[in-house]
Structure formats: C-alpha cells, structure tokens
Amino acid sequence: MxxxxxxxxxxxxxxxxxxxxxxxxxxxxxxxxxxxxxxxxxxxxxxxxxxxxxxxxxxRDDAQATAEEEEAFSLPRQIANITQGIAEGTVTELNAAVAAIRDVNLGDGDNLAEFGMAALDLALVVAITVALFFLLRRLSAPLFRRDSDWALQGSAVSQTVRRTIAVVLAAALDVIIVVLAWVGGYVVTLLFVGGTGEMETRHSLFLNAFLLIEVFKAAIRMIFSSRYEGLRLLPMSGEEAAYWNAWLARLAGFIGYGLLVVVPLTNLNFGTGLGRVAGLLIMLVAFIYALVIILQNKTRVRERLEAMASESTFAFTRFLTNLAARFWHLVALAYFAALAVVTVTRPEDALPFMAQATIQTVVAVLLGSLLAVVLTQVISRQIKVPDETRARFPLLEERLNSYIPTGLKIMRLGILIMVLAVIADAWSLFNLGNWLGSDAGARTIGTVVSVALIVVLATLFWIGVASWIEHRLNPDSDGKEPGAREKTLLTIFRNAIAVALIIMTSMIVLSEIGINIGPLIAGAGVLGLAIGFGAQKLVQDIITGVFIQLENAINAGDVVTAGGITGVAEKLTIRSLGLRDVSGTFHIIPFSSVDSVSNYMRDFAYHVGEYGVAYRENIDDVIVKLRDAFDELIAHEEHKQKIIGELEVHGVTALADSSVNIRVRIKTIPGVQWAIGREYNRLVKMHFDAAGIEIPFPHMTLYFGEDKDGSAPPAHVSMVHRKALQGRKDDGRKRVEDGRADANPTFKGDFDDAED
Structure with missing residues (x-):
C-alpha cells in the first residue's frame, strides 16, 4: 500500500x-x-x-448521548429518580392538601341539610347490605362446619388433600355469599331507597367497594379461619387466628372503604383538594395502626415461626421459615409503607394497583405453598419395588429412595423461583408476560427443560448401570457366586462409568446453558498433558493397574506378595492395591511399585515340608512315619476335602551338619496350604515321638567347674525309667486318637500360623 x-x-x-x-x-x-x-x-x-x-x-456527541442514556438506565440512577419522584410527589401533595384545607367551603344550611339526607340514605343502604351479608353467613354456618369436619377425617396424606378441597369449596361459598349480599344491596337500593330504577353515585360507590373489600376479606378468612379448624391453612390456634383475622379485616375495611367511598364522595361534594387530604389522613392512620400492631407482635410471631422451623424435617423449609422469622416485620412494614407512598404519589390508581399486587402475591404464595406441601406428601413416600425385583436388585429400592430428597429440594427451589417471579410481576418489578414471550424467556425456559432432561436421563442411565452391576454381583439372582476377578473388574468398571458419566453430563449441561466448552476441553487436554509429564508415577500407576487387572493377576480376597509385602488383597483401585498383612496392618501399595506379583490363590497350592532327623536314624523308617502321618491327616474328613492327590516324597535333599533332611509335598486347594501344613507338622512330630525318631536340635554342655586340686564337684543325676517315658508317649497318642489334640483351624483363607 x-x-x-x-x-x-x-x-x-x-x-x-x-x-x-x-x-x-x-x-x-x-x-x-x-x-x-x-x-x-x-x-x-x-x-x-x-x-x-x-x-x-x-x-463524540453520539457517544456522550449513549453514555447519558446508559446512566439513565443504570440501577443507581433509577433508584435516584424513584427517590426524587417520591420526594417531589410527597411535597406537592402536602402543599395541595394545605391549600385545600385553607380554601374549604362547607356552603350554606341547605347544602348541609342535603348532605345529611344523602348520608342517611347511604347509611340505610350500608345497613341493609351488611345485614343481608351477616344473615347469609349465619345461614351457611352449618355448611362451613360440615366442610371443616370432613377435612379433618382420614390419614395425614388424605387430610392434606381433603383440606385443600374443603378450603377451595369454603372460599367459593364465601365469595358466593358476598356476591348475593352485593346483589341484594343493589336490588334494595334500586327498588326502595332511590327512585325506582335509579341509583345515586354514592350508592354504587359503596356497593362496588363492598364487593371488592369483602372478597378480599374472604381471602383473609381462607387463610385465618378462626371458627373452623379444618379450613385453616396456617398451623395456629383458633384464638390466634381470630386475632390476625380481625386485625387484617379491620385494616382492609378501613383502607378500602376510606379510599373507595370516603375519598370519592369528598371529591364530589367538597373538591379534589379536600379528597386528597382525606386520602392522606386515611393512609397515615392505617400506617400508624399497622406499625403498632406489627411491633407489638414482632417477638411473638418470631418465636412461633422459629418453633415451626425446629419441627420441620426438611432443611429447605427450615431455612425459609427461619428467614421469615427474622425479617417478617420488615417485610410487613415495607408493604404498608409502599401502600402509603403509592397512595400519596399516585392517588388516582393507588388502591387498584395495591389490591391487584396484594391479591396476586397472596395467591402466588398460597398456591406455591400448597403445591410444595402436596409434592412433599406425594413424593416423600418411600418407593416400594416388588419382592422379586428386590431379590435380584437388593440396593435398587434404597438407591431410588435416595434421590427423593434431592428431587424434592430441586422442585421446591423451582416453585420458589416461580413464586418470586409472580410476586415481582405483581409489583411491576418484572414483567413476567413480556419476558415469557421474548426470545430470552423462551431460550431460558428451553435451557432449563433441556438441562432437567439431561440430568434425569443421566440419572436413569446410572441407575440402570449400577443395577446391572449389582445384579451380576448378587449371588442370589441366579444362584451363582461371581468370581473374584469378575467382582474386581465390575467394581472398577462401575467407578469408571461414574466418573465418565459425571464429566460428560457436566460438559453437556455447560454447553446447554451457553458456556463454550471448547476452551474447557482444550484446557483439560493441556492439563492432562501437564499431569502426564509432572505426574508420571500416577500415569504409571494407572497403566500398570489396568494391565494387572486385565491379566487377572490379583483379585479381592487373594493372598499375594506385592511390593515386598505379603497379605490379603482387600481393596483394588485403578492405581493402588490395599493389602492387610498377618499382623493386621493395612498397606496401600501403588501399582508402580509392584515389579512382580506372587499369588498364592491360583488353581492349587502346595505345602512343602522339609524334616531333619538324626544321622543314626533309618531313613526308610522315617519315610514310613511321614506317610503314616499323611494317612492320619486324610483320615479326617474335613482335611481330606482340601487335599489333592497323594503325598509326594522327594527323598533326602541334604546331608546337613547336624541332620539328614527329607522333603515331602502335599497338594491342596488354594488358600488352605498353610492350615494343612500346620496340621501335618503336628502329626509328624507325634509320629516321630512315638517311634523314637530324633529330630536334631542344638545341644548345650553344662560345666560344673573344678576344685584347686583338679577334682570336679559332684553332679546329682537321676535317670528316668524308659517304661515311664514310653507311657507318656502312649498317653499322647491316646489323646490324639481321642481327638482332643486336634488344633487345625477352620479358617479357609489363612496364610500364616498367626491366623490360628
């Protein structure tokens, strides 16, 4: 260029x-x-x-405008704008209220008389509607009582289902009563109070407010049913439920009738300025009243919630209940403060907004709690498998039930997130409908569903693999005991499948949630290369262990010598061998340290015995006694089953310094050669003693010293009669024949005399 x-x-x-x-x-x-x-x-x-x-x-101008726009949409700027708007709105409303009070004009006596007549016929409509409502409530009391009694019947699980149905029916009946009273009030007003077929604005304001407020109170009664225990959703006494029901009902009635009836009538008769003053006074009194009630019950409610948390069997429920115990009063105060602020800053739509947000919040919490309780009652029951399946897969039922707590925690977490999303949407903090219709919402929902399916499929695959391995290892499934090699390979295969499944599932899940796993795979490759160079011993352990298992060199339960240590192989992993020696010490030997393996448990074994006798003994007689000892050994039924073939006499192997050594060998099944050898040695000693055959041993010469004249002091020696010695030998043989001297152990897997 x-x-x-x-x-x-x-x-x-x-x-x-x-x-x-x-x-x-x-x-x-x-x-x-x-x-x-x-x-x-x-x-x-x-x-x-x-x-x-x-x-x-x-x-530059575009960049500055973009920066200002981003700053305007940042969270601190939004909080500052909201705070500024609330402060400015509050000051404006207070100034307008002061001006309205200063300019108020009640008019002349005729206006006051007209206002009094209007108030009188409004009071008449109120009295008739309320009286009709209480009359219908009284007439329907037996239905509520019967519904409550029905809900308390049955077991714990059936009571939950019954209570749910009963509460829904009672709430529907309560709303029907409100609607009937509202219709009755309309009919009375149209026919008798005003002109025929006509209704004043004040009457319609009250009747509409009555419908909305009493439906809201019906929702409160659905939660705090003070008279009917079976219809009470919250676990509390009737007295406590009556207290909270009355307090919330009074507060809802005061705020609702004040803002929906008093304020509009004040606006119509005395101007909007005085109506705003009335609205401010109503919300101020309601906030103070709520503040007093909340602070009075702060400790009592906290103790009650903490007691409920201590009785909960689920950690998640216990955590949420403890959290509510600590901060319930702050949430309640924030709610009533928000109600007051919204009423001051947005008087035209404050009550509809708060009513809709409150109802949506209450309904979301109730439905979420109900769904969580139903899932807990239904899913928390133990899974039962048929007896035939349990016999083939003994751990299947336990394994399936082990996933129930985790599944419940995930489901409850999902319910909590949905409830919080609905609550945020109710208070205009988050537009749930727009988000669900957007690409981001659809992508998030799809990702959650995909991840859930992947985890479920991986879990089912693991259950199938583990159950198959369990079936192969279970001797009761087909009446065949699996071999030691099969046990070892299946155990290692199960561990390898578990590790591979976890890694693959994690990678797929990360890919589904939008994380690029390419760098992870590349990093894993680099890490593996680094480990290969920096941990050559580990790699050598694994490779050697794989070939040892493929060659069937060691199985669990074998007696082996590996790495210079002899013991029973109790544990085999992909990189190490666990041996327990004769003294009970457990050794972990990396496979890289195993140059050779000596396995004493393959096919058959030998007891090799080398016996030395004195030079004066007749070798042929000695061999006869060795065969006699072997004949006596196989005469024992238990020993005979462990011995293969006849006694092998190799003859004289050495003319040693003090003995003539004769070697014999006994072929046995693997693992019992040490026990057979110990028993044979015992019998050989007895037969040699009975025949008078000497087994040489080191001799000691006693020196008694000399006097000065060269003479030795006398040594008193007493001779034992040969017949007495022979009697002792015969007595020993008799004990052998009686079976009282048989010390052969029955342990099949011993490999040293310390195992006796």
Whole structure:
C-alpha cells in the first residue's frame, strides 16, 4: 500500500464518499449537479478536512448521548429518580392538601341539610347490605362446619388433600355469599331507597367497594379461619387466628372503604383538594395502626415461626421459615409503607394497583405453598419395588429412595423461583408476560427443560448401570457366586462409568446453558498433558493397574506378595492395591511399585515340608512315619476335602551338619496350604515321638567347674525309667486318637500360623 499512493488515495476517497452519501439528505443527491458538488467537496483538501472534523464531532456527541442514556438506565440512577419522584410527589401533595384545607367551603344550611339526607340514605343502604351479608353467613354456618369436619377425617396424606378441597369449596361459598349480599344491596337500593330504577353515585360507590373489600376479606378468612379448624391453612390456634383475622379485616375495611367511598364522595361534594387530604389522613392512620400492631407482635410471631422451623424435617423449609422469622416485620412494614407512598404519589390508581399486587402475591404464595406441601406428601413416600425385583436388585429400592430428597429440594427451589417471579410481576418489578414471550424467556425456559432432561436421563442411565452391576454381583439372582476377578473388574468398571458419566453430563449441561466448552476441553487436554509429564508415577500407576487387572493377576480376597509385602488383597483401585498383612496392618501399595506379583490363590497350592532327623536314624523308617502321618491327616474328613492327590516324597535333599533332611509335598486347594501344613507338622512330630525318631536340635554342655586340686564337684543325676517315658508317649497318642489334640483351624483363607 505504501508503494502505491494512488491506490491509497482512491480508497480514502471511496470511504469519504460513502460517509457523505450516508449523511447528506436524499433530495440533495437527487438534484442536478449533486454528484458534482460531492466530487468537488472530496477533491477540496480543506473541505474534506472540515467534513472529517464534523464527522468526529458527531461521533463524540453520539457517544456522550449513549453514555447519558446508559446512566439513565443504570440501577443507581433509577433508584435516584424513584427517590426524587417520591420526594417531589410527597411535597406537592402536602402543599395541595394545605391549600385545600385553607380554601374549604362547607356552603350554606341547605347544602348541609342535603348532605345529611344523602348520608342517611347511604347509611340505610350500608345497613341493609351488611345485614343481608351477616344473615347469609349465619345461614351457611352449618355448611362451613360440615366442610371443616370432613377435612379433618382420614390419614395425614388424605387430610392434606381433603383440606385443600374443603378450603377451595369454603372460599367459593364465601365469595358466593358476598356476591348475593352485593346483589341484594343493589336490588334494595334500586327498588326502595332511590327512585325506582335509579341509583345515586354514592350508592354504587359503596356497593362496588363492598364487593371488592369483602372478597378480599374472604381471602383473609381462607387463610385465618378462626371458627373452623379444618379450613385453616396456617398451623395456629383458633384464638390466634381470630386475632390476625380481625386485625387484617379491620385494616382492609378501613383502607378500602376510606379510599373507595370516603375519598370519592369528598371529591364530589367538597373538591379534589379536600379528597386528597382525606386520602392522606386515611393512609397515615392505617400506617400508624399497622406499625403498632406489627411491633407489638414482632417477638411473638418470631418465636412461633422459629418453633415451626425446629419441627420441620426438611432443611429447605427450615431455612425459609427461619428467614421469615427474622425479617417478617420488615417485610410487613415495607408493604404498608409502599401502600402509603403509592397512595400519596399516585392517588388516582393507588388502591387498584395495591389490591391487584396484594391479591396476586397472596395467591402466588398460597398456591406455591400448597403445591410444595402436596409434592412433599406425594413424593416423600418411600418407593416400594416388588419382592422379586428386590431379590435380584437388593440396593435398587434404597438407591431410588435416595434421590427423593434431592428431587424434592430441586422442585421446591423451582416453585420458589416461580413464586418470586409472580410476586415481582405483581409489583411491576418484572414483567413476567413480556419476558415469557421474548426470545430470552423462551431460550431460558428451553435451557432449563433441556438441562432437567439431561440430568434425569443421566440419572436413569446410572441407575440402570449400577443395577446391572449389582445384579451380576448378587449371588442370589441366579444362584451363582461371581468370581473374584469378575467382582474386581465390575467394581472398577462401575467407578469408571461414574466418573465418565459425571464429566460428560457436566460438559453437556455447560454447553446447554451457553458456556463454550471448547476452551474447557482444550484446557483439560493441556492439563492432562501437564499431569502426564509432572505426574508420571500416577500415569504409571494407572497403566500398570489396568494391565494387572486385565491379566487377572490379583483379585479381592487373594493372598499375594506385592511390593515386598505379603497379605490379603482387600481393596483394588485403578492405581493402588490395599493389602492387610498377618499382623493386621493395612498397606496401600501403588501399582508402580509392584515389579512382580506372587499369588498364592491360583488353581492349587502346595505345602512343602522339609524334616531333619538324626544321622543314626533309618531313613526308610522315617519315610514310613511321614506317610503314616499323611494317612492320619486324610483320615479326617474335613482335611481330606482340601487335599489333592497323594503325598509326594522327594527323598533326602541334604546331608546337613547336624541332620539328614527329607522333603515331602502335599497338594491342596488354594488358600488352605498353610492350615494343612500346620496340621501335618503336628502329626509328624507325634509320629516321630512315638517311634523314637530324633529330630536334631542344638545341644548345650553344662560345666560344673573344678576344685584347686583338679577334682570336679559332684553332679546329682537321676535317670528316668524308659517304661515311664514310653507311657507318656502312649498317653499322647491316646489323646490324639481321642481327638482332643486336634488344633487345625477352620479358617479357609489363612496364610500364616498367626491366623490360628
């Protein structure tokens, strides 16, 4: 490019022309000569520089405007704007209220008389409607009582379902009573109070307010049913439920009738200014009243909630209840403060907004709690599998039931998130409908569903694999005991499948939620390479362990010598061997330290015995006694089952310094060669003693010393009669024949005499 200035100039001119075409208005280009003016502008150096400066200035202005717009939509700026709007609105309303009070004019006596008559017929409509409402409530009391008694019948699970149905029916009946009283009030007002077929504004205001407020009170009665225990959703006494029901009902009636009846009538008769003053006074009194009640019951409600949390069996429910115990009063105060602020700043739609938000919040909490309780009652019951399946898969039922607590926690967490989303939507903090209809909402819902399906499928796959391995390891399933090699390989296979499944599921889940797993895989490759160089011993352990298992060199329960240690193989992993030696010490030996494996448990084994006798003994007689000892050994039924074949006599193996050594060998099934050897040694000793065959042993010469004259002091020696010695030998043989000297252990897997 630097070698071709004409090409560089052409590119610059093309870019400037494109910018100019984008900035210049279309009519200019449409005029005759517009292109010539543009060409002249681009060819003029000073004009081109001015155009560039203009473009840079426009870019700076756009960047500044964008920054101001982002600042306006930032969270601190939004909080500042909301706070400023509340303060300005409050000051404006207070100034308007003071001006309205100063300018109030009650009018002459005729206006007051007319106002009194209007108040009188309004009081008549109120009395008739309320009386009709209480009459209908009294007549329907037996239905509520019967509904409550029905809900308390049955077991704990059936009571939950019954209570749910009973509460819904009672709430519907309560709303029907309100509607009937409202209709009756309308009929009485139209026929008897006003002119025939006519209704004054004040009457319609009260009747509409009555319908809305009493329906809201019906919702309160659905939660705090003071008279009917079976219809009470919250676990509390009747006295406590009556207290909260009365307090909330009075507060709802005071705020509702005040804002829906008193304030509109004040606006109609005395002006909007005085109506605003009435609204402010109503909300101020309601806030003070709520503040007093909340602070009075702060400790009592907290103790009650903490007691409920301590009785809960689920950690998640216990956590939420403890959280509510700590902060319930702050939430309640924030609610009534928000109600007061909204009434001051938005008097035209404050009550409808608060009523809708409150009802939506209460309904969301109730439905979420009800759904959580029903799921807990239904899912928390233990899964039962048929007896035949339990016999084939003993751990299947336990494994399935182990997933229930985790599943319940996830479901309750999902319910909590949905309830919070509905509450945020109710208070205009979050538009749930728009979010669900947007691409982000659809993508999020799809991701959640995909992740849930992936986790469920992975769990089902693991249950299937683990159950299959369990079936293969279970001897009761097909009446066949699995071999040691099969047990070892299946155990290692199960661990490998678990690790691979966890890694694959995690990678797929991360990919589904939008995380690029390419760098993770590359990082894992680099990490694996680093581990391969930095942890060569670990890699060697794993590779050696794999080949040892493939070659069936060691199985769990085998007696082996590995790494210079002899013991029973109790545990095998992919990288190490766990041996317990004869003293009970447990050794963990990495496979990289195993140069060779000596397995004493393959196919068959030998007891090799080498017995030394004195030079004066007849070798043929000694061999006869060795065979006699073997014949006596196999005469024992238990020993005979462990011995394979006959006694192998190898003959004289050495003419040693003090003995003639004769070697024999006994072939046994693997694992019992040590026990057979110990029993055979015992019998050989007895047969040698009975035959008078000497087994050489180190001798000791006693020196009694000398006197000065060279004579030795006398040594008193007593000789034992040979017949007495023979009697002792015969007595020992008799004990053997009686079976009282048989010390052979019955342990099948011993490999040393310390196992006796």
């Amino acid at each position: 630097s070698d071709h200035p004409s090409i560089r100039r052409f590119i610059h001119l093309t870019l400037l022309a494109m910018l100019a075409l984008a900035l210049l208005p279309t009519p200019v280009l449409a005029e005759d000569g517009g292109h010539e003016e543009l060409a002249a502008l681009l060819e003029d150096e000073q004009a081109r520089e001015r155009l560039i400066e203009h473009l840079r200035g426009a870019a």
